[in-house]
Amino acid sequence: MNIPAQDDRRPTFRVDVTKEAFVFSAAHFITFAKDICERIHGHNYGVRVTVEGPLDENHYVVDFIALRDAVLKLTQAWDHHVLLPTMHAEILVTNDDSETTATFRDRRWVFPNEDCILLPVVNTTAEELARVLAEKIRQETVEQFGTGLAWLEVAVDENHGQWGVCRLPW
Secondary structure (H helix, E strand, O other): OOOOOOOOOOOOEEEEEEEEEEEEEEEEOOEEOOOEEOOOEEEEEEEEEEEEEOOOOOOOOOOHHHHHHHHHHHHHHHOOEEEEEOOOOOEEEEEOOOEEEEEEOOEEEEEEHHHEEEEOOOOOOHHHHHHHHHHHHHHHHHHHHOOOOOEEEEEEEOOOOOEEEEEEEO
16 A cells, blocks of 8 residues: 655645725825936825745734734835835935925925925835835834734735735745
């Protein structure tokens, strides 16, 4: 009688959270094709978050509610703001006590400080927004979720089906 070899492959698990509340409306502009800077405009961004890892003692990957709350905190913080890059070679962002100024060559935008979110990105693309959100979600939840998870993926929808996605090791 032949006994089949034991299969060492184990199931993997993940949770996906996406909610109507994971939407933020924000203005931005990006550069492309080396020297084109688009007009400032806005999107109603949507966010989806996926966490992969083993099941814990409760037989879930992470607590849905805790993950939901972390995502809501971040999306609400970005809602109704102008998203500005701080690492672009030609979009220069400065601020004083009351105003934030962004310049690209001969173009200039001035906003109240409280209307701006300054992001550590080269361009405020959906992909880069997904990366920043992923890093912040991981930072906000690592104490609660621990270090045993495998991956965190954040997807940002900027236009009804146009997703930028970032997948980070936990």
